Amino acid sequence: MAKHLLEVNNLTTSFKIDGEYFPAVDDVNMRIRENEVLALVGESGSGKSATAFSLMGLHSHARVSGEVLFQEQDLLKNNERKMNKIRGGNIAMIFQDPMTALNPLMKIKHQILETLTIHNTKRKSEREAYTIELLDRVGIPRPERVANAYPHELSGGMRQRVVIAIAIANRPKLLIADEPTTALDVTIQAQILDLIRELQDDLGSGVLLITHDLGVVAEMADRVAVMYAGQIVEMAPVKELFTNPQHPYTRSLLNSLPSEELLGGKLHVIQGVVPALNKMDRDGCRFAPRIPWIGPEAHEHKPELREIAPGHQVRCTCYKNFYLDNSIDQKDMERRVEAGQMDGKKGASVSNE
Numbered sequence: 139m140a141k142h143l144l145e146v147n148n149l150t151t152s153f154k155i156d157g158e159y160f161p162a163v164d165d166v167n168m169r170i171r172e173n174e175v176l177a178l179v180g181e182s183g184s185g186k187s188a189t190a191f192s193l194m195g196l197h198s199h200a201r202v203s204g205e206v207l208f209q210e211q212d213l214l215k216n217n218e219r220k221m222n223k224i225r226g227g228n229i230a231m232i233f234q235d236p237m238t239a240l241n242p243l244m245k246i247k248h249q250i251l252e253t254l255t256i257h258n259t260k261r262k263s264e265r266e267a268y269t270i271e272l273l274d275r276v277g278i279p280r281p282e283r284v285a286n287a288y289p290h291e292l293s294g295g296m297r298q299r300v301v302i303a304i305a306i307a308n309r310p311k312l313l314i315a316d317e318p319t320t321a322l323d324v325t326i327q328a329q330i331l332d333l334i335r336e337l338q339d340d341l342g343s344g345v346l347l348i349t350h351d352l353g354v355v356a357e358m359a360d361r362v363a364v365m366y367a368g369q370i371v372e373m374a375p376v377k378e379l380f381t382n383p384q385h386p387y388t389r390s391l392l393n394s395l396p397s398e399e400l401l402g403g404k405l406h407v408i409q410g411v412v413p414a415l416n417k418m419d420r421d422g423c424r425f426a427p428r429i430p431w432i433g434p435e436a437h438e439h440k441p442e443l444r445e446i447a448p449g450h451q452v453r454c455t456c457y458k459n460f461y462l463d464n465s466i467d468q469k470d471m472e473r474r475v476e477a478g479q480m481d482g483k484k485g486a487s488v489s490n491e
Contacts, residue, residue: 141171153200190314229310231314
């Protein structure tokens, strides 16, 4: 059995609001193995990106507790100097917005050379040639010309490829991809996903894929963690989650997807929004306000993530009492997953923005 690259135990990240700290990431546990893709999915504001930034040690003004074990080393105990040696080296991140991830005042080649120099990758005389090789590898045409360009001179898809080139420059063991295809057209999205998959296969890296696009999840992931209001509410292998979802939030997400059976009809809509950090109930089921027809007796006072089948975990007992009129057609969902029909073209998104 492959080893765990990353073990996250009881990760909690709290931000200060009006003088009081509130957790945006609340008691999160997850494991990622070598050459495995774990997708972290949920609406905007659910805590996905906050989790990624916590793993990278990029929340300087937050309170972070728990354990983040990477190759058996607790990253939360590292100082900034040690983290700088790890970031961009053994752990790399593809950021959501390449325009903010790239320095607008530096040429592309200098930004790639910077990460190579920091991690002492390649001999100095070899680094410039390796920079061109990286740009070529991520599918950038005329890489010599792009290397001398500034970020604003490139298209969104090209900038995202540059961000990926920087991320893989030092052959990371763990790659964190935070909404890597956001704001890209469908054709470019497919190319970027193919590129990440190809690079993962080549490097044998573990991948934490953060997305609100269920089509991307179905195509890329081995396992899925569904996040709501800072907590993981369900985790399962990808096929199991799509064909046998249990938590009311997961089922609501999947019921909101378009299907052939709903042509001309109305899509299921999840009522309400993810609650603000300082407004949510910290003790009970956080999804309860959005399913008011399920009485309080069906919810746990302090819901925990429990295994209900091998590899399948669910939070709160309310899933036993959740029903929808347009219930999920498991055979249809399984057929669509296996046929690769759940893609971004069909609008399989769970963002509430």
